[in-house]
Amino acid sequence: MPNIKSAIKRVATNEKRRLQNASQKSALRTAVKAFEQAADSNNVEAAQQTLQVAVKKLDKAVTKGLIHKNAANRKKSRLAKRFNQLSAQA
Numbered sequence: 001m002p003n004i005k006s007a008i009k010r011v012a013t014n015e016k017r018r019l020q021n022a023s024q025k026s027a028l029r030t031a032v033k034a035f036e037q038a039a040d041s042n043n044v045e046a047a048q049q050t051l052q053v054a055v056k057k058l059d060k061a062v063t064k065g066l067i068h069k070n071a072a073n074r075k076k077s078r079l080a081k082r083f084n085q086l087s088a089q090a
Helices: 005-040 044-064 069-089
Strands: none
Touching (some): 005 044, 044 069
């Protein structure tokens, strides 16, 4: 444990940010899984709504620095591809 006041504050700040990042990343994964479940059940309306939520969370994660923009774009592309296949079947 640090003795210097600024280092003590830094440890507290880092822990606070770590918890916020973990929470946002978990919500992101949950949103993607919700879309995948809707796509698996062949529910086009639910899939469209959950896709919008997942894309929004991916974009937000990029602006917060949680994930790289190329990784987010890759995930969005794969989700959109899956949605397009689903909507073509229906």
